[in-house]
Amino acid sequence: MARVTVRFFARYAELTGCESAAVSIASDAATVADVLARVRESVPGAQQLPARPLAAINRHQVRLDARVQDGDELALLPPLAGG
Amino acid sequence: MTHLTREPIAVAALLAAVQGDERGGTCVFLGTVRSDDHVTAIDYSAYDEMALAEITTLLGEAHARWPNARVTLQHRLGVIPVGEASIAIVAAAPHRDEAFAACRYLIEEVKQRLPIWKKELRADGSATWVGQPT
Numbered sequence: 001m002a003r004v005t006v007r008f009f010a011r012y013a014e015l016t017g018c019e020s021a022a023v024s025i026a027s028d029a030a031t032v033a034d035v036l037a038r039v040r041e042s043v044p045g046a047q048q049l050p051a052r053p054l055a056a057i058n059r060h061q062v063r064l065d066a067r068v069q070d071g072d073e074l075a076l077l078p079p080l081a082g083g
Numbered sequence: 084m085t086h087l088t089r090e091p092i093a094v095a096a097l098l099a100a101v102q103g104d105e106r107g108g109t110c111v112f113l114g115t116v117r118s119d120d121h122v123t124a125i126d127y128s129a130y131d132e133m134a135l136a137e138i139t140t141l142l143g144e145a146h147a148r149w150p151n152a153r154v155t156l157q158h159r160l161g162v163i164p165v166g167e168a169s170i171a172i173v174a175a176a177p178h179r180d181e182a183f184a185a186c187r188y189l190i191e192e193v194k195q196r197l198p199i200w201k202k203e204l205r206a207d208g209s210a211t212w213v214g215q216p217t
Contacts, residue, residue, distance in 0.1 A: 009130055010200035011215045056198070059133040075130055075198070079214040082134075082158065082197030083114050083170050083190060 002030050002070045006039055010078045012053070016045040025068070032057070033064040035074055049076065086138045087131055089161045092171045101153040101175040108179035110186040114170040116163050122203045126210075127160045127169060130198040134158070141192050145174070145185045152176035152185045158199060169201075 007020045021043050023035055032055045039046045054077040055062055061077075068074060084100060094111065102109055116125050138156065145154045156172040163169050170193065174185035201213045 007130070009198070010128055010202070011212045056130075056133060059130075059136050075133065077130065077198050078200055078212070080194075080196065080198060081201050081213045081215075082129075082199035083194045 001026055002028065002068055002072070004035050004068050004070075005073045006035065006043075007073060007075045009075065012049060012076050012078055015048045016043050018043070030068050031064065032062060032066050032068060032074060035068055036064070036076075039076075053077065054079070084155070084157070086135060086155075086157055087129060088157055088159050090159070092157050092159050092168045094168075094171050094173070097155055097157060097171055097173045098175075100155050101173050103153070103175065106151075106153065106175040106177055106182075108177070108182040109173065109175040110179070110182040112170075112172040112186050112190050113168045114190070115168050116165045118165045120203075121205045121207070122165065123206050124162050124164045124204045125169065125213075126162045126202040126204060127158075128200050128202075129158070129160055131160075133198045137196055137198070141189060141196065144192070145189055148188065149174075149176060149181045149185045152181045154185050154189060156189055156193070158193070158197065160199075162204070 002025045004023050008016050023038050056075040154174045158170045172189045174182045176182040203211045
């Protein structure tokens with residue numbers, strides 16, 4: 001069982017109406033994509049997230065096939081627009 | 084000095100952090116909010132912890148590439164009115180070429196890599212996320 005804190009920013013936070021959500025995944029080989037699928041099922045408004053959003057685990061950008069572990073923070077990042 | 088602030092950017096403090104007697108060239112880049120398309124302000128938000136980590140990495144990269152230069156930057160968050168700076172980057176080096184190069188490097192990387200987002204606010208009350216299709 002992996003418990004992951006998912007954080008939403010900017011437009012994604014507006015779509016979901018929240019800044020974070022706790023998600024549990026039964027598999028011990030879960031990926032970012034698996035967590036994303038669970039988020040779409042369980043967080044209202046998350047169906048509107050893009051199919052392949054930018055993601056970061058514990059503040060490092062990762063691909064959607066990256067593994068998640070119990071206690072990770074998964075951030076879903078809209079297209080970056082600093083400066 | 085913090086690299087993320089919710090107050091107006093104090094450029095003099097940034098300059099004081101990089102200038103020195105052996106550095107004869109100082110380059111300052113300011114990014115300011117434009118009035119395009121009736122925009123009156125931009126609301127900047129960030130994933131603060133990741134942005135701070137990434138800024139530290141960027142400054143380290145600049146230092147590795149231009150060891151004689153000293154560089155720093157500050158990004159402002161929150162609602163920033165037209166004409167005010169959202170970012171300031173300063174680079175001081177013995178000669179101008181290094182200062183310009185380090186400054187240019189940092190602003191280009193900031194735009195590619197910092198988890199920061201902007202929402203354009205208009206006088207009619209409308210608002211648009213930049214780069215995020217609705």
